[in-house]
Amino acid sequence: MIDFSQAEQQIQSVTNFQDLVSTPFSRETNAIGWIRNLRGDFAEIVSKIELNENITVIDEKQLRELKLSEQGHIAREIILNDMQLLTAHGAAPVLNVIKYYDRDDDYPFFPTDVYSFHVDSSPVPTDTFLCTYYGVPSDILPNSEAIQKILIPEIRGELKKLYDGEDEGFESFLTENFFDLHYQAKPNTLPISLGLGHIWRLSNSYPESKIPPCVHRAPKEKTERLLLIC
Incomplete structure (x- = not known):
């Protein structure tokens, strides 16, 4: 079971795909989950994929060609159905096996990789869909327990040292380098696993x-992760 007690107003659970895509967000709710107890052996799918990169994309043809046991077949059919539902909705789902994401070491005091708590940004109205079938799942933070890193005085001071320009351009510098998208958990806040x-x-x-x-944020991997995202 997932413990939603830290963010009862932020998270809403639904029981089917139609409700997942049609339930509106609100000022209180910005994470909606189709909560399921899946059958099938998703680990077998991961084990059958040749991993030559840190992130391996699996297309539908590759997925269908895998020779799988009965439980592996059940897992595959679930993934294919999820991909079809999302595609019909107008999304572009991508299935990945992730060994690890690239780490950002350009700014040691302010990493901007996906292991940092962040928000996704788009120039047009859109949502992020994701499902972890195997491995360590993503975490979220209640918005009330997250503080934008650029507002933390110590971090803001380091960013001003990094910035080389007129004062009026500082905010644009933060946006152009995606610093404004990253957050830090308030003290004693526990992330919520998805x-x-x-x-x-x-x-x-x-x-x-x-x-x-x-x-x-993305999790620190303990093993390969099978993730559908769009």
Whole structure:
């Protein structure tokens, strides 16, 4: 079971795909999950994929060609159905096996990789969909327990040292380098795991949005991760 007690107003659970895509966000709710208890052996799918890169994309043809056991076949059919549902909705789902993401070491005091709590940004209204079938799932933070890193005095001071320009251009510098998208958990705040097998719809940051974007991060991998995202 997922513990939603830290963010009861932020998270809403649904029982089917139609409700997942049609339930509106609100000022309180910016993460909606189709909560499921899936059957099937998703680990077998990961084990059958040749991993030559840190992130391996699996297309539908490759997935269908895998020779799988009965439980592996069940897992594959679930993934294919999820991809079809999302595609019919107008999304472009991508299935990945992730060994690890590239780390950002350009700014040691302020990493901007996906392991940092962040929000997704888009120039047009859109949402992020994701589902972890195997491996460690993503985390989110209640918005009330997250603080934008550029507002933390010590970090802001380091960013001003990094910035080389006129004062009026500093805010643009923060945006152009995506510093404004990253957040830090307040003291004693525990991240909320999104769990395995559930499809999540997370709000994004985009111009004129009235909904707070969902603060989330990729997990530190303990093994390969099978992730559907769009």
